[in-house]
Amino acid sequence: MAPTSLILKPGTAWPDAWERSLAAAPEAFQDDRVRNLWAASWRSDGRALPATSPVDGSPIAGPPRLDGDTARQAVRAALDAHRAWRHIPLPERAARVSATLDALTAHRELLALLLVWEIGKPWRLAQADVDRAIDGVRWYVDGAGPMLAGRTPLPGPVSNIASWNYPMSVLVHALLVQALAGNAVIAKTPTDGGVACLTLACALAAREGVPVTLVSGSGGELSEALVRAPEIGCVSFVGGRDTGAGIATAVADVGKRHVLEQEGLNTWGVWNCTDFSALTAVIPKLFDYGKQRCTAYPRFVVQRSLFADFLAAYLPAVRSIRLGHPLAVESPDDRPPELDFGPLINAAKAKELADQVTEAIGRGAVPLHRGALADARFLPDQDTSAYLAPVTLLNPPPSSPLHHAEPFGPVDTIVLVDTEAELLAAMNASNGALVATLSTDDPATYARLAPQIRAFKTGHGKPRSRGDRDELFGGFGHSWRGAFVGGELLVHAVTDGPPGERLPGNFPDYHLMP
Known part of the structure; x- marks a missing residue:
């Protein structure tokens, strides 16, 4: 039977988490809303939507949704940042990403608390999501040299659209590895949750000079900019098959680099x-x-x-x-x-x-x-x-x-x-x-x-997991499109190699554009 006299653990209420976020990154949080980050500036643009916590239905911060025109401006600004960042030497990029990881570690419990309120993760799993992001990216920082030998960043920034369930260990992890590889990175906040956690994480990265763009908005409104814009060098998507199928069609038409992880019945x-x-x-x-x-x-x-x-x-x-x-x-x-x-x-x-x-x-x-x-x-x-x-x-x-x-x-x-x-x-x-x-x-x-x-x-007789280090990851049939990732292939998916290179993955019958 469940206990009959439970209380909320002191210091863990949403207002407590919000006040701590305001203190940790005042540039990114404003009064009762979060800001968008583009052109290296935190901006109070977009229409902030109301949101509630799945934990108890109480009000929390909602995403500040941009329109398509503003998203296109953000993408153009990200291309300018990409052109500068791709020439930064690897040791300097690694130092900035490492400094970001140190900052994420310092705010580990706050990031986990935000995940609890925004997407309903139990405390143990919320902490694990943060830890997997930090530990996973450190592994790439330590081994980046051999993985990037003979490779160059993509011609344009990497655009990331991911589901809400793993904001840190999937989305932030991907952003930082992509940046380590020499790319400016763009992320769309998931519509259903995680905006405050992602905002804090991106604020810590931006402080260290990592070229990150973070925007909110509906997929239909922003897809023209975040998927189809010619400035985008690669699209990384995690989500449902219906949305993924539309993105797959868009990127295949122009031969754009892509990593599309979609649902499947395991x-x-x-x-x-x-x-x-x-x-x-x-x-x-x-x-x-x-x-x-x-x-x-x-x-x-x-x-x-x-x-x-x-x-x-x-x-x-x-x-x-x-x-x-x-x-x-x-x-x-x-x-x-x-x-x-x-x-x-x-x-x-x-x-x-x-x-x-x-x-x-x-x-x-x-x-x-x-x-x-x-x-x-x-x-x-x-x-x-x-x-x-x-x-x-x-x-x-x-x-x-x-x-x-x-x-x-x-x-x-x-x-x-x-x-x-x-x-x-x-x-x-x-x-x-x-x-x-x-x-x-x-x-x-x-x-x-x-x-x-x-x-x-x-x-x-044992479950399998996503994994990102010792083995590659992908899918069969409608569950995956584009480059496989994991280990060095996660780096290869967002960099260019020798002429004529064919990346492992599910591609139509054409070679990826360099």
Whole structure:
């Protein structure tokens, strides 16, 4: 049962985080709004939209949305900065990026606190997001020399459009590596959250002379400037397939360098398997951040004869999931709670998923587990409209989005199969994914089936992750377009190499323009 007398941990309220942000970067924060950063200047332009925290529905800072004309001015200014920065020697670029990392480290807890309020990350995961950004970029700083040997920056700045779920370890990480490689960088703040965290991070980078542009606005309004403008040297996108498909068409038409990571239905197959204790141990970890991750596993494809064993392993694990207010404690001296997840990104997303679950059940899906918010950790009388307890459905109908698309929330679906052909068909339901896993006792069976699974990374009884250092990362089918990244390839994706170089990745039948 959930504790009955919880309080908000002192010093962690949104007004506390906002006051600390104002003190840390007064140039970037103004009264109750954030500013846009372009032409090396923080500007109070754009129409600031209201926003609320998914944690409890309270007001927070919204994005100051620019119009298309202003975004084009920002892109032209970024090109001027790029032309100067690309000639800065690597040791100087590395020194400025290192100084930025030191500043991010000094503000680690504030950045994490902003992530909690803006996108609902539990404290542990918010800190991990900040740490992965800092540690990851340091690895590139330390090894930049060999990675950049014989390579030059792109002709124009790199434009970054990313989803809201990992502002630091995906977006800020990418920005700083791209800048280290000699490029000016542009970022669009995600519409659904993270603007204050990104603003603080970019303010710290700009102070060290890193050429960063940070703008807010709708994708439709800014895409002409951030995607199609001739000044842009590369487009890096993380998000949904519909938006990604439009960007892919735009960049392919002109041969522009691109890295487009898109959603896919990552699947976990169970075939001729007896090691169910390993599955029980990993299930709670698969619910980190409410499965609001590009490498989450929302679909299990299970051999019918093993279904009873699977349920015996799965259900106790999913019943142990901990969720609630990320900063609710029993006494002032307590640390923030260890939660698997807090709210979804907003109340609309929680309602959308709840409606999809209801509709799927109405069309024949069998509910195997439905968690209850009454068992979660909440403050008295707080708004819980953005929260959704874990749900598990057996055999969602083909007409349901839960059958073929990534839910991006704590909803698992299970499909039963009788043959290997059915297993592969069900695991490949979304025509391409980033990761997959196959649990099977026989190594030969894994070696035979894994290459037929349409995922870029496939694990043998273990989950796979995005990764950025020791191995490259990409996707199959509709889950990825353009250059693969990870390790030195993340640097190669945003630099030019020898004439005629062909970067590893999913490209149409043409060579990238130099």
